[in-house]
Amino acid sequence: MDIKVITGEIDKIxxxxxxxxxxxxxxxxEGDAAEADRLLEGAITQLVRQxxxxxxxxxxxxxxxxxxxxxxxxxxxxLGKKADVTVNKIRSAVAxxxxxxxxxxxxxVAVPALGSGAAGITDAVSAQAVTEGAILGLxxxxxxxxxxxxxxxxxxxxxxxxxxxxxxxxxxxxxxxxLAEAAIFARDMVNEPSxxxxxxxxxGMATRLAHxxxxxxxxxxxxxxRTMGMGAILGVAQGSELPPKFIVLRYKxxxxxxxxxxxxxxAITFDSGGISIKPSEGMGDMKGDMAGGASVMAAMxxxxxxxxxxxxxxxxxxxxxxxxxxxxxxxxxxKSMSGKTIEIITTxxxxxxxxxxxxxxxRKQGAKRVVDIATLTGAVRVALGTVCTGAFSNNKEMEDRVxxxxxxxxxxxxxxxxxxxxxxxxxxxxxxxxxxxxxxAGAITAAQFxxxxxxxxxWVHLDIAGxxxxxxxxxxxxxxxxxxxxxxxVNFVLAxxx
Ligand code: BES
Ligand code: MN
Ligand code: ZN
Numbered sequence: 001m002d003i004k005v006i007t008g009e010i011d012k013i014x015x016x017x018x019x020x021x022x023x024x025x026x027x028x029x030e031g032d033a034a035e036a037d038r039l040l041e042g043a044i045t046q047l048v049r050q051x052x053x054x055x056x057x058x059x060x061x062x063x064x065x066x067x068x069x070x071x072x073x074x075x076x077x078x079l080g081k082k083a084d085v086t087v088n089k090i091r092s093a094v095a096x097x098x099x100x101x102x103x104x105x106x107x108x109v110a111v112p113a114l115g116s117g118a119a120g121i122t123d124a125v126s127a128q129a130v131t132e133g134a135i136l137g138l139x140x141x142x143x144x145x146x147x148x149x150x151x152x153x154x155x156x157x158x159x160x161x162x163x164x165x166x167x168x169x170x171x172x173x174x175x176x177x178x179l180a181e182a183a184i185f186a187r188d189m190v191n192e193p194s195x196x197x198x199x200x201x202x203x204g205m206a207t208r209l210a211h212x213x214x215x216x217x218x219x220x221x222x223x224x225x226r227t228m229g230m231g232a233i234l235g236v237a238q239g240s241e242l243p244p245k246f247i248v249l250r251y252k253x254x255x256x257x258x259x260x261x262x263x264x265x266x267a268i269t270f271d272s273g274g275i276s277i278k279p280s281e282g283m284g285d286m287k288g289d290m291a292g293g294a295s296v297m298a299a300m301x302x303x304x305x306x307x308x309x310x311x312x313x314x315x316x317x318x319x320x321x322x323x324x325x326x327x328x329x330x331x332x333x334x335k336s337m338s339g340k341t342i343e344i345i346t347t348x349x350x351x352x353x354x355x356x357x358x359x360x361x362x363r364k365q366g367a368k369r370v371v372d373i374a375t376l377t378g379a380v381r382v383a384l385g386t387v388c389t390g391a392f393s394n395n396k397e398m399e400d401r402v403x404x405x406x407x408x409x410x411x412x413x414x415x416x417x418x419x420x421x422x423x424x425x426x427x428x429x430x431x432x433x434x435x436x437x438x439x440x441a442g443a444i445t446a447a448q449f450x451x452x453x454x455x456x457x458x459w460v461h462l463d464i465a466g467x468x469x470x471x472x473x474x475x476x477x478x479x480x481x482x483x484x485x486x487x488x489x490v491n492f493v494l495a496x497x498x
Contacts (some may be wrong), residue, residue, distance in 0.1 A: 001138065003131060003156045003177065005170045007163045010035045010069065015157055016106035017062070017073040019097050021114050022048070023082040024055035032112045033076065039069040044076060056080065057089055058096045058475065062104070071110060075101065085118040088410030090129035092475030095137020098153060099473075102138060108155035109134070113169060123165050124172035127158055131176030136476035136483070139184055141191040179409075179490060182302035183483030189294035190468065190481035194270035194287040199318035202267060202293060203245040206316070209297060210249060213304035220246035228361070232336040232353040235344070237319040239274055239327025244319035246361070247293075249300050251312045253497070260310040261496060262367035263300070263489060264358045266351045266374035267293025267318035274347030275323045276330060288481060289351070291468035292373035293318060299489035306490070308497040315362050317354040321347070333431045337361065338453055343428040345436035351376045352435060352449045359453035369398060370459045371492070372450065373485060379442025380416075381466035388412035389467045389485055392447030395458035402460045402492055409487035413462065422448045462488075 010018060010032055020033040022044070029037045029044045037044035043063055047053040053061050059078030065071060077093045079085050094111065101109055111134075113126040121129075134156050142149055160169050189197055189205065203219050210217035225234055225246055237244035247267075250259075268289040272278060278286070293316040300314045328334070332344045334353065338360040342353065351374050362370050380390040389406070391413050393399035399415055406413035425437030425445045433452060437445025447461050454461075467484045470477045 001135065001154060001156055003158065003173060005127070005158045005166065005173050007161070007166055008159045009161050011039055012070065013110045013157065013159055014070040015108040015110035016071065017075050017101050018071040018110040019075045019077050019094065019114065020112070021079050022053055022055040022076045023085070023118070024078065024080050026055055026082065036069070036074045040065065040074060041068065054078065058092055060097045060100045062100065073106065077114065079115055082118050085115050085121065087121060087125055087129045090115045090121070090126060091133035091136070091410060094130050094133030095476035098134050098138050102151055102153050105151045107151070107153060108157065109153055110157040110159055112159055113165070122168065123160065124168040127169040127172030128176035130158055131173045132180040133476050135177065135180035136183060137478070139187060139478055141188065141480055178302050178305050179487045182298040182490060183486045185301060186291070186294040186298035186486045187481040187483045189297070190288045190291045192287070194320070197287070197290065198242050198269055199245040199267070199320065200243065202269065202290065202316065202318045203247055206247045206249055206297060209301050213301055215300060215304055216250035216252070218248040228337055229335070230337045230357040231334045232342060233317050233319060233357045235328040235332065235334040236321055236350045236353050239322040239324045240320035242320055247316040247318060249297070249314040251300055251303050253307060253309045254311055256311065258311060259313045259365060259367045261369045261371065261493065262313040262315055262362035262365070263296045264315045264355060264362060264370060264372040265293035265296030266290070266355060266372070266376065267316045268321050268351060268354070269318060271321045271350065272323060274321045274350060275327050276346040276348040277323055278348060285469060288469050289375050290318065291375050291464060291481065295373050295484070295486045295489060298483070298486045299493070302486070302490045303493050306494055308494050310493065310497045312493055313362065313365060313367060315358045317358045319354065321350040336453070340433060340452065341431040343431035343434040345434050349435040349446070352446055355450055356453045359450065363455065363457055367457065370454060370457055371402065371462065371489065372459070373462045373464060373489070375465040375468050376463045377443045377446045377465055379446070380463040383416070383443055384414055384466055386466045386470065388414040390414060390416045390443055390463040392416050392418055392444065392461040392463065393459060394418065394451055394454060395460070398458045399460050401495065402462070402488065405492035405495060406485060406488040408491045409485070411485050411488045413485070413488065416444055416447065418444065418447065418451065
């Protein structure tokens with residue numbers, strides 16, 4: 001989709017459709033909607049009177065302009081109550097309107113700085129939200145479909161009435177485009193099936209990302225992992241015919257020589273459960289068990305484009321988890337890179353094993369802070385549903401920063417308890433730790449397991465098992481991969497440089 005930012009007014013702009021806002025409980029159209037109403041000889045006002053237009057969030061009303069203005073349709077997008085408008089509601093409203101127009105064969109859409117002025121939203125922030133809403137909402141994964149899509153919106157025009165407002169719109173649009181494209185990069189990786197998105201394919205994507213954005217790249221092969229003592233990830237990798245890849249990307253924004261933050265992403269390219277095999281129903285979704293790794297890679301691409309003055313390292317331990325004659329087994333004891341030994345209760349609690357070695361690696365590399373992102377437990381979905389990502393941390397201040405970065409992105413994050421009492425459940429009778437704490441508080445005990453490897457490094461763990469994929473279309477979320485929490489991670493890193 002080609003996006004351009006121009007000066008222009010609704011009576012001059014030519015597009016398949018032009019979107020104007022309407023707030024719930026408003027008596028009459030205002031701003032761009034008022035202008036459209038005038039050109040349409042009162043059609044919007046009439047529809048409001050008839051209660052056809054209520055302004056409820058995500059409500060979309062298409063009015064044919066029949067030559068009364070240069071664009072073929074005026075689309076009235078409901079934004080909810082004016083006082084309650086948020087950036088995220090703008091993203092959603094634009095996404096819903098764009099999808100509706102696409103289904104009707106519209107190819108170009110013009111949008112003003114929707115919602116700007118309401119609830120403290122600036123032109124720049126609105127343009128960013130419009131861009132994100134359109135790109136994310138119109139996303140589809142068609143790579144393996146041999147028939148072309150039926151209709152596509154090929155052009156988005158963001159317009160301001162005068163050139164004074166143009167710079168702000170342009171700036172907001174550029175930020176929104178980088179963020180949304182990063183989220184889509186992650187969605188594409190997560191939607192890709194495991195026969196395509198193998199650990200080697202992930203390493204290939206990292207290599208391309210490094211070349212495109214000038215990132216430093218290190219890929220450790222199985223032998224090097226063995227030399228470094230990464231017995232935990234190697235245990236998981238044992239059952240697969242495919243070679244594991246321990247992927248490290250580095251972005252340098254300063255010469256300080258320090259690694260200000262490490263982003264670690266779980267990257268199980270397929271999680272069958274291993275010998276503790278999962279039930280077959282829904283197992284295909286486990287192609288998405290590399291969503292943490294994908295989101296970290298996508299965030300690095302965006303960070304490289306924003307060029308913040310800090311140093312960021314990404315660590316992506318990639319492998320499959322499969323049963324075979326060589327697979328690790330329940331009862332086995334693995335020695336992690338940290339030296340801590342782990343009794344395997346279930347081979348399906350594999351993510352925490354790969355992350356244990358990644359956390360140790362990041363610490364040895366001198367990371368001052370760590371965020372790990374993982375589709376770690378079904379339990380987090382039981383606790384928080386698909387609405388928010390669970391956050392677990394040993395550092396309240398850092399956790400608050402991640403939550404704030406999430407709020408800015410419209411990606412909800414909720415803090416979970418980390419009382420020491422939970423550690424009890426991870427105690428083994430034959431090793432330092434066991435890899436499952438049982439059914440109770442499964443998301444917390446998984447996090448407590450990771451905490452053992454984070455040590456005293458300020459650390460936040462994000463369990464995205466409920467949020468990385470969606471089974472329904474809503475707002476700017478479509479079915480399949482969501483791209484969560486790419487935009488949160490980028491916002492977090494950008495806010496850190498200040
Ligand atoms: N990858 C899964 C977690 C998961 C579940 C992600 C559903 C996305 C959707 C993880 O490796 C896993 O299998 N966790 C187990 C842990 C248990 C065996 C201690 C789980 O949640 O059941
Ligand atoms: Mn598993
Ligand atoms: Zn898993």
